[in-house]
Amino acid sequence: EVQLVESGGGLVQPGRSLRLSCAASGFTFDDYAMHWVRQAPGKGLEWVSGISWNSGSIGYADSVKGRFTISRDNAKNSLYLQMNSLRAEDTALYYCAKGYGDYAAPADYWGQGTLVTVSS
Amino acid sequence: EIVLTQSPGTLSLSPGERATLSCRASQSVSSSYLAWYQQKPGQAPRLLIYGASSRATGIPDRFSGSGSGTDFTLTISRLEPEDFAVYYCQQYGSSPNTFGGGTKVEIK
Numbered sequence: 686e687v688q689l690v691e692s693g694g695g696l697v698q699p700g701r702s703l704r705l706s707c708a709a710s711g712f713t714f715d716d717y718a719m720h721w722v723r724q725a726p727g728k729g730l731e732w733v734s735g736i737s738w739n740s741g742s743i744g745y746a747d748s749v750k751g752r753f754t755i756s757r758d759n760a761k762n763s764l765y766l767q768m769n770s771l772r773a774e775d776t777a778l779y780y781c782a783k784g785y786g787d788y789a790a791p792a793d794y795w796g797q798g799t800l801v802t803v804s805s
Numbered sequence: 806e807i808v809l810t811q812s813p814g815t816l817s818l819s820p821g822e823r824a825t826l827s828c829r830a831s832q833s834v835s836s837s838y839l840a841w842y843q844q845k846p847g848q849a850p851r852l853l854i855y856g857a858s859s860r861a862t863g864i865p866d867r868f869s870g871s872g873s874g875t876d877f878t879l880t881i882s883r884l885e886p887e888d889f890a891v892y893y894c895q896q897y898g899s900s901p902n903t904f905g906g907g908t909k910v911e912i913k
Contacts, residue, residue: 720902722850722904729891729893729905729906729907730842730844730850730895730904730907731904732895732901732903732904735900735902744900744901744902745901746901747806747901780850785852789836789897789898790855790897791855791895792850792852793852793861795849795850795851796849797849798849
């Protein structure tokens, strides 16, 4: 059974940093691309970032480019999102999602999310 | 980036009726890399359709997707009680990936 468990969310002040983690199990992690998708309270979905199986292809939403960094450790079956210079508009539930295949693929499994609140 | 516009914003229908949801892209979606997701309150999204028209594993055949280029449609042939939810389209052929704003299908 595929499981994706996010952690690392919490309350953080504007301008500070936070690192999200996603522990994956139930599939061959290094065969698939992975993504971060967020959802602000009461709002729609926003793709944040994606990474190919070997980290050779990486992409970011314009809203986070230059502030967020995605990475993965295939030996640890883990995905990360380093978030710097956080803003109030980054407040959201952050989902970790497994790609259906290579980098250009939708997300077929999702975690339950970790909540990030940016507020002073 | 490719902007996806979903319409209508809300669709009020009764169980058993047919639902037709639209997703229009600001530019052509390469290789029909268009997906549809369903999201219920308090739950993560669920992949329904990928490649514009292929059903994901375990998705009932009352869900179908069609379209190409800039115009895509999700059709639910006969609404079941569990189908009332919010539906999102996503293009994943051009970086950055983008989602539409969603269509809520509510009980009339």
